[in-house]
Amino acid sequence: MNKNTLKTSLRTLIVLLTIALVAQGVAALEEDSGATDGMTGDVGVGLALGLAAIGAGFSQAAIGSAAVGMLAEDGSKFGVALIFTALPESIVILGALPLFLGN
Numbered sequence: 001m002n003k004n005t006l007k008t009s010l011r012t013l014i015v016l017l018t019i020a021l022v023a024q025g026v027a028a029l030e031e032d033s034g035a036t037d038g039m040t041g042d043v044g045v046g047l048a049l050g051l052a053a054i055g056a057g058f059s060q061a062a063i064g065s066a067a068v069g070m071l072a073e074d075g076s077k078f079g080v081a082l083i084f085t086a087l088p089e090s091i092v093i094l095g096a097l098p099l100f101l102g103n
Contacts, residue, residue: 024044049092049098
């Protein structure tokens, strides 16, 4: 991996994590303040879920290509490749938690 690519990836990750944390904070703020319109919390929950899905998509792209390469060399590692490919979906599940906790 190129050094510039790694720096860009880390910067993107930091920005996305910051936005996700702010979005979850907005969702929690709506519950504490007792807002009646619910729009602020809905935006926060939507941002948290959307950014988690985008992050999982980025990670699955890299993991998927590595898993295909691993399977091309050794076909007996299908189970490991499948587990590593499905692992980033847990990020989306964690991003969906504010949907269920807010209601």
